[in-house]
Amino acid sequence: MPSFFLRDARLPQILFLSLFLVLGVATRDWSLHWELVTLNFLVCLGTQAALSYLTRRPRWNLLSAMVTPLSLSLMLRSHTAWAVALAAFLAIASKFVFSSNGKHWFNPANFGIVLSLLLTQETWISNGQWGTAAGLVLCFAALGGLITRRVGRLDTSVVFLLTYGGLELMRVLWLGWTLDVWLHRMSSGSLWLFAFFMLTDPRSIPNALWARMLWAGAIALSTFALQNFWFVPDALFYALFGMSLVTALVDRQWQAPRFEWQGSVRGAHPVY
Amino acid sequence: MLRGLLALLGAIAIIFSPTSPVFAFCGFYVAQADAKLFNRASQVVIARDGNRTILTMANDYQGELKDFALVVPVPVVLKQEQVRIGDQNIINRLDAFSAPRLVEYFDENPCDAVVLRAVPAPSSAALESAVANQGNAARLGVTIEEKFSVGEYDILILSAKESDGLETWLTQNGYRIPAGARSLLQPYIRQQMKFFVAKVNLKEFSRSGAQSLRPLMMAFESPKFMLPIRLGMVNANGTQDVIVYLLTPRGQVEVANYRTVKVPSNVTIPVYVKTEFGRFAQAMFQTAYEREGRNVAFLEYAWDMSNCDPCSAEPLTPEELRQAGVFWLDGDRPTHSLAPSRRPVRQPPTSRAYITRLHVRYTRDRFPEDLIFKQTNNNELFQGRYVLQHPFRGTATCEAAKAYQRSLPKRLEREAQTLANLTNWDITTIRRRMNLSSLDAIPFWRRLWR
Numbered sequence: 001m002p003s004f005f006l007r008d009a010r011l012p013q014i015l016f017l018s019l020f021l022v023l024g025v026a027t028r029d030w031s032l033h034w035e036l037v038t039l040n041f042l043v044c045l046g047t048q049a050a051l052s053y054l055t056r057r058p059r060w061n062l063l064s065a066m067v068t069p070l071s072l073s074l075m076l077r078s079h080t081a082w083a084v085a086l087a088a089f090l091a092i093a094s095k096f097v098f099s100s101n102g103k104h105w106f107n108p109a110n111f112g113i114v115l116s117l118l119l120t121q122e123t124w125i126s127n128g129q130w131g132t133a134a135g136l137v138l139c140f141a142a143l144g145g146l147i148t149r150r151v152g153r154l155d156t157s158v159v160f161l162l163t164y165g166g167l168e169l170m171r172v173l174w175l176g177w178t179l180d181v182w183l184h185r186m187s188s189g190s191l192w193l194f195a196f197f198m199l200t201d202p203r204s205i206p207n208a209l210w211a212r213m214l215w216a217g218a219i220a221l222s223t224f225a226l227q228n229f230w231f232v233p234d235a236l237f238y239a240l241f242g243m244s245l246v247t248a249l250v251d252r253q254w255q256a257p258r259f260e261w262q263g264s265v266r267g268a269h270p271v272y
Numbered sequence: 273m274l275r276g277l278l279a280l281l282g283a284i285a286i287i288f289s290p291t292s293p294v295f296a297f298c299g300f301y302v303a304q305a306d307a308k309l310f311n312r313a314s315q316v317v318i319a320r321d322g323n324r325t326i327l328t329m330a331n332d333y334q335g336e337l338k339d340f341a342l343v344v345p346v347p348v349v350l351k352q353e354q355v356r357i358g359d360q361n362i363i364n365r366l367d368a369f370s371a372p373r374l375v376e377y378f379d380e381n382p383c384d385a386v387v388l389r390a391v392p393a394p395s396s397a398a399l400e401s402a403v404a405n406q407g408n409a410a411r412l413g414v415t416i417e418e419k420f421s422v423g424e425y426d427i428l429i430l431s432a433k434e435s436d437g438l439e440t441w442l443t444q445n446g447y448r449i450p451a452g453a454r455s456l457l458q459p460y461i462r463q464q465m466k467f468f469v470a471k472v473n474l475k476e477f478s479r480s481g482a483q484s485l486r487p488l489m490m491a492f493e494s495p496k497f498m499l500p501i502r503l504g505m506v507n508a509n510g511t512q513d514v515i516v517y518l519l520t521p522r523g524q525v526e527v528a529n530y531r532t533v534k535v536p537s538n539v540t541i542p543v544y545v546k547t548e549f550g551r552f553a554q555a556m557f558q559t560a561y562e563r564e565g566r567n568v569a570f571l572e573y574a575w576d577m578s579n580c581d582p583c584s585a586e587p588l589t590p591e592e593l594r595q596a597g598v599f600w601l602d603g604d605r606p607t608h609s610l611a612p613s614r615r616p617v618r619q620p621p622t623s624r625a626y627i628t629r630l631h632v633r634y635t636r637d638r639f640p641e642d643l644i645f646k647q648t649n650n651n652e653l654f655q656g657r658y659v660l661q662h663p664f665r666g667t668a669t670c671e672a673a674k675a676y677q678r679s680l681p682k683r684l685e686r687e688a689q690t691l692a693n694l695t696n697w698d699i700t701t702i703r704r705r706m707n708l709s710s711l712d713a714i715p716f717w718r719r720l721w722r
Contacts (some may be wrong), residue, residue: 029531029532079650120396124523127529174462
């Protein structure tokens with residue numbers, strides 16, 4: 001792979017997410033509107049540019065703002081333009097509003113998804129949209145692994161999947177189900193896409209390795225609990241949202257150099 | 273809280289049978305050995321708003337009534353007032369309303385019929401003695417929580433501590449459990465499920481004047497929105513079909529742990545299919561099922577219940593909707609819910625009911641997990657709709673008619689291809705049925721030098 005491509009992990013991330021979007025539309029039965037995907041991009045980029053200008057950021061970082069609409073389009077469904085626009089706006093705005101120590105608290109797409117689910121009756125998550133294909137899981141893991149390794153956050157995905165998988169395994173064994181129930185739960189495409197492409201945003205997760213691992217484990221635990229005891233199908237997103245609230249606290253506890261995208265301006269201003 | 277957390281929605285029944293593979297949509301039937309059972313596509317209606325659920329199970333039992341008994345796990349202990357007799361006509365109405373347009377093949381599907389061998393059911397005396405024999409039940413960890421009669425059904429609600437105890441209790445009381453069922457009972461027991469055991473009271477049945485067993489309706493509150501199908505697959509090697517009509521105040525219902533895929537729709541197919549729509553619909557479903565990897569739920573219909581376009585049957589009246597279990601039509605008055613509620617949640621008044629019709633064909637290997645449903649905010653309307661376009665056969669001499677005639681073979685060929693693709697039928701046979709000479713059969717020079 002060309003070096004410029006790998007230098008900034010956002011480039012392969014944008015490429016892979018676009019690939020998944022095309023893959024999903026072509027091979028899966030998604031009710032996706034291209035005009036809403038376009039709107040999503042326009043609002044995200046527009047909000048990023050406007051808020052960067054208003055807050056006098058030295059760089060607008062439009063590349064980061066390309067990842068968010070892709071994630072939103074992949075994970076959040078809607079037929080309503082204003083709801084899509086709202087989710088996109090909230091996602092990007094959250095980076096500017098909820099930030100400290102040069103980092104934003106929430107994964108922007110996750111923030112947009114959760115807020116739009118809570119505030120509107122126009123969006124939904126299609127949890128089973130990828131099905132449970134092994135090939136797809138491998139694809140997400142391989143491409144996601146490439147990026148997360150590049151940004152040094154592979155540990156987060158691995159700890160999350162191991163913890164969640166372990167908890168699910170214990171539950172399945174305790175209940176007396178056969179192992180194929182566990183395999184079925186673990187081969188959900190949505191789970192792996194989340195683990196590699198939403199959980200690992202280096203700009204919003206703890207910097208220190210041990211903090212990150214603890215954090216990923218806590219998300220896995222809350223996902224497991226929300227799913228199995230409170231029967232919340234969208235548990236992944238709420239778990240990440242909840243744990244994001246404590247990221248700032250965790251970072252204060254375990255100091256480590258914060259993540260910078262390659263080529264960003266380091267210094268007084270936070271990079272979005 | 274614990275009960276709420278562990279409560280499991282849905283109903284499961286399993287057929288008990290000692291020898292042959294047994295099938296039922298989600299559970300056990302118990303019947304006599306020489307009784308013949310036909311298990312057609314099972315039908316379940318779930319009306320749900322928040323945690324409140326009214327579940328209706330259509331009874332497709334075809335054997336001797338005196339041999340009938342049913343074991344259905346339920347999420348909570350049900351009292352008499354939470355169980356009602358439903359109306360099969362309402363389920364038929366829902367089926368007709370939501371069926372693929374011009375198609376009503378789910379009513380009659382003898383090809384899918386499975387002849388079941390069944391086992392002796394407990395006699396009424398056995399059931400009575402079972403109730404009397406509380407001490408033994410307690411020793412086995414089985415508790416008879418409730419005992420009541422509703423319509424033609426005598427019902428017991430059991431709870432169990434261990435699957436061994438439940439199995440022993442059921443065996444002692446005349447039920448025979450198929451091999452492998454015990455291990456499948458365990459997960460439900462551990463999730464604090466109760467077991468709903470019903471058998472037919474023949475006196476009541478003859479008094480009701482009904483021709484066949486009427487559907488059972490149950491009302492309960494549970495955060496879990498699912499249909500356990502796993503228990504019904506004990507010993508089963510073949511495919512089983514379940515059609516679930518999900519009624520909600522708004523939005524489509526999807527399956528959260530499997531893909532939900534729309535059935536092929538809005539396609540133009542040869543007109544001769546009109547006379548064999550049932551066969552077409554079955555072949556199309558089977559082809560789509562194979563093509564999608566045999567592990568998806570098919571969306572066949574998603575619509576607001578107040579209208580339809582085109583209508584395959586008149587929309588259900590508010591009264592019919594109520595009979596189907598829709599309890600929110602009167603706004604926030606919870607009186608129509610059969611389930612007692614300690615904390616009535618005030619819902620905004622709505623007169624809407626949205627129907628999602630899901631068709632799941634499942635096997636043990638491709639559907640290891642129970643179906644978990646999820647209500648979405650997706651208000652998109654969808655229907656299985658198949659277009660028959662009759663070609664103009666009169667005489668016409670204008671230029672446009674000539675162009676039309678020239679274009680016709682291609683169009684008809686396209687229809688033939690579509691049909692072959694949808695159903696996996698032999699294209700040559702389709703062309704013959706359409707009286708269509710294959711384009712390939714025309715020598716190339718004739719096309720060049722016409």
